[in-house]
Amino acid sequence: MKQHESPDFLRKRFPRATIKFIGSGSDSDAFIVGKNIIRIPHKNSQKLYSREAAICNAIYNQISFKIPKITVHKEKDGTLWAEHKMIVGEKWSWHKYIWHPHRMRNLGRSLAQFMAELHTADIRKIPPRYRTSMPYMQFDDIEPFFAKFLGPRQLRFFRKNYERILSYPVKKSNMVLVHLGIKGPNSVADKDGNLVGVFDFCNAGIYERERDMVLIAIMAPYSLWRIFAKEYQKLTGIKPNRKRTLDLAKIEFLWSKRWIRGDGQIRLHGEHSMRKNIGAAMAHFHHLPYQFKWWWFHTTKLRKYI
DSSP states (O other), X not given: OOGGGHHHHHHHHOTXXXXXXXXXXXXXXXXXXXXXEEEEEOTTOTHHHHHHHHHHHHHGGGOSSBOOOOEEEEOTTSOEEEEEEOOOOBOOOTGGGGGOHHHHHHHHHHHHHHHHHHHTOOOTTSOGGGTBOOOOOOHHHHHHHHTTTSOHHHHXXXXXXXXXXXXXXXXXXXXXXXXXXXXXXXXXXXXXSOEEEEOOOTTOXXXXXXXXXXXXXXXXXXXXXXXXXXXXXXXXXXXXXXXXXXXXXXXXXXXXXXXXXXXXXXBOOOHHHHHHHHHHHHHHHTTOOGGGHHHHHHOOTTGGGO
16 A cells, blocks of 8 residues: 555545544554554555564553554555554653653653563563564674764774674573663653553564663653663662663664664665764764764864874
8 A cells, every 4th residue: 555545545444433644653654543543554564563463462461551452454455554542641752851850750750660561571472473673783784884984993993882782791681572662752641741651562572671771861861861760770670771771872873773664674864864873972982972973073184093
């Protein structure tokens, strides 16, 4: 089904329902149809629905927060589309809550509770083929793309740090079910900032727990991280490793995530974003303030000395 055909398809399928387009994500167009959310896939992303449904439906009764219980439908032409009841709540953002300390406190604690429940979920009902999350790329596969932005000496330095992060010894007990997308667009809260529901489990799978905390570490105010980390440790007995989380953050967003298209191909950001993300990683590797990311964006004369 082509993207422009989705509205007509839904009107024919649900002639009496109120249909409202709510957005286009990395893999789907989403619509409110009555009291349900229906997602129509983009090209090469249909198989993500089966994966997401298997994960969500397996842990549905283990999570106290609202998560989707997904039904996957198949058309005669093979097109898959997904349906679940709408999860109602307020949209939120990290920085909006800076001005509302009680909401920030509630959000930090409830995020910790959600992650604690997710990270301790029994995954045995998830089919083995859906348990593996997408691993990071090996540096040999991405080196040609980075060579455009880094000189030979910088590239060697970047490789050394990249491979240090990938080779970090991860305990088996630290490999848990992760969401890989906890943020405002993928969840809702109540008026007091308490997390109510979480959706978009397309990238969920088994990986180290700190990878699930990357967005909180780099996007949320540090005060929210402190609230979150304290509550998470209280609930699980495990103290989040912020240093490890920040290391992972610097290699998490170097390119467009390849799994969202379902074909395993590297999708790069635009040059502006690539240079910014590489600059942020280099500043981190050199233990410089985050603002020094712009050094690599604007400077060329000093590159050869680094």
